Amino acid sequence: MIMKYEIAEEQGLIDKIKRLGWGGLTAKETGRIGGIMTAKKKRGSRGK
Secondary structure, eight states, rough: HHHHHHHHHHHOOOHHHHHHHHGSOHHHHHHHHHHHHHHHHHHHHTTT
């Protein structure tokens, strides 16, 4: 969950999330967060 918040902050979405919650994001915004999370997880598992 921490990674999700970090990515949202990097994408400039944290204020919107604080105001509206995660449900206030568009499909494009949530998809971007999910895609970045997946990429980071894949990169992390390759190093193990």
